[in-house]
Amino acid sequence: MAKENLPVQAITRLCLLYRVLEGMDRNEILTSSSLEKLTKISACTIRKDLSLAGKLKSSTQGYSAGELADFIKDLFRFDRPVRVCIAGIGLLGSSFIKNPVIENGQYMIVAGFDSNINRLEVMRTSVPLFPACEMTDRIKEMNIDFGIIAVPAQAAESTLQRMKEGGIKGILNFSSAILGDKDIIVRNVHFTEELRFLSAMIPSIQKE
Amino acid sequence: MAKENLPVQAITRLCLLYRVLEGMDRNEILTSSSLEKLTKISACTIRKDLSLAGKLKSSTQGYSAGELADFIKDLFRFDRPVRVCIAGIGLLGSSFIKNPVIENGQYMIVAGFDSNINRLEVMRTSVPLFPACEMTDRIKEMNIDFGIIAVPAQAAESTLQRMKEGGIKGILNFSSAILGDKDIIVRNVHFTEELRFLSAMIPSIQKE
DNA sequence: CTTCCCTTGTGAAAATTTTCACAGACAGTA
DNA sequence: TACTGTCTGTGAAAATTTTCACAAGGGAAG
Numbered sequence: 001m002a003k004e005n006l007p008v009q010a011i012t013r014l015c016l017l018y019r020v021l022e023g024m025d026r027n028e029i030l031t032s033s034s035l036e037k038l039t040k041i042s043a044c045t046i047r048k049d050l051s052l053a054g055k056l057k058s059s060t061q062g063y064s065a066g067e068l069a070d071f072i073k074d075l076f077r078f079d080r081p082v083r084v085c086i087a088g089i090g091l092l093g094s095s096f097i098k099n100p101v102i103e104n105g106q107y108m109i110v111a112g113f114d115s116n117i118n119r120l121e122v123m124r125t126s127v128p129l130f131p132a133c134e135m136t137d138r139i140k141e142m143n144i145d146f147g148i149i150a151v152p153a154q155a156a157e158s159t160l161q162r163m164k165e166g167g168i169k170g171i172l173n174f175s176s177a178i179l180g181d182k183d184i185i186v187r188n189v190h191f192t193e194e195l196r197f198l199s200a201m202i203p204s205i206q207k208e
Numbered sequence: 209m210a211k212e213n214l215p216v217q218a219i220t221r222l223c224l225l226y227r228v229l230e231g232m233d234r235n236e237i238l239t240s241s242s243l244e245k246l247t248k249i250s251a252c253t254i255r256k257d258l259s260l261a262g263k264l265k266s267s268t269q270g271y272s273a274g275e276l277a278d279f280i281k282d283l284f285r286f287d288r289p290v291r292v293c294i295a296g297i298g299l300l301g302s303s304f305i306k307n308p309v310i311e312n313g314q315y316m317i318v319a320g321f322d323s324n325i326n327r328l329e330v331m332r333t334s335v336p337l338f339p340a341c342e343m344t345d346r347i348k349e350m351n352i353d354f355g356i357i358a359v360p361a362q363a364a365e366s367t368l369q370r371m372k373e374g375g376i377k378g379i380l381n382f383s384s385a386i387l388g389d390k391d392i393i394v395r396n397v398h399f400t401e402e403l404r405f406l407s408a409m410i411p412s413i414q415k416e
Numbered sequence: 417c418t419t420c421c422c423t424t425g426t427g428a429a430a431a432t433t434t435t436c437a438c439a440g441a442c443a444g445t446a
Numbered sequence: 447t448a449c450t451g452t453c454t455g456t457g458a459a460a461a462t463t464t465t466c467a468c469a470a471g472g473g474a475a476g
Contacts, residue, residue: 011408015405038386040386057454059441062454076404077410172406178228178246185410192311195380199288201219239424252465253464255423420475425468427466437456437457
């Protein structure tokens, strides 16, 4: 009935649902079945997830897009602005820096770090850049919440440690290292692994 | 015992495991517990996944990195070269085009598509580019296996249809649309949703 | 050869997650 | 008012996935 019982998969699904709802007219009325078509999540699972998340009795005539979006927004505190930093100003890192305002401003990229001092000097950006050795201090001083790791694999673990010491709460890791930590939420994202996954799935559908 | 019984989560884990193994000396000997440290997957689950995947009796003294990698490679046919195309040559699309050889050549980007003809003419690239309307024919003619969708959300569904008609087997969708299809494996990947997921997880760890 | 130690592979148990199925509620109609 | 359609919220059942726990195997040492 409360959020602490929500399985991780349910959280993921609710985030997906929120994305769909955001893109709609707030007044639109949606049933769990129409949401199934939009999200590819079964109507049943949608209702159960909302129930587990503590959704209160609402109309018996479907959900209002706006109300449902607000429910999820409150549940996960999506209204709270989040300050994000990037470690590693390479190809990927700089593509983030070029668009520092994400999701209508909920997420703001407020700092970039790189161990290559030359690179910091050359780049022209609205986001302040610092050498990697200052990471822990700057994170504390600027009150940064999340970190994005876009450094080479061998530097990933030490970057995580620096971020952790600075008090970061969540990390998105795009390096090919596999990171994890008991105190911090870490999400590993790896492009080419998704291609591998597709390859791996192909033979199995031929059977089913 | 055979691959067709492998749950999707097991497939995902084996892909992850493969990535770790690839980065190691082939002669290194690994126990399921040492793999747990590297992958953050429990030793038990690793052994079970391998068992479900049909791993034959091996040494009782751990796994050889090389042999295990070969086992997964054979299982999922990771040796087969895969031809990939990109739809949408924007910021993201062109970053793929710039590095057309992925994973030592297993995946090769062999074509790009965009509906903006000007953009096609301006770009200087080693990968041939075509207008989006030719997509279905070119995919057939060039025998392309996978597609990457990097077009705006409103064009995503029609891009999927064109790819499907061309005979594409797997799609990686980076647009913010949520795609799915009963005949094709589709993987939806969305950066900012990962940030949302981190936000959503933060309050829940405070409880557990 | 025997003993010890460590590791895998796997049935069975436990835990988790999804689906089923229906009571209860409300809008619409007459 | 009463009747009908539809849709939610949720216990209970079903299905799936993970963990447990141990037999079996093999290397090392004496």
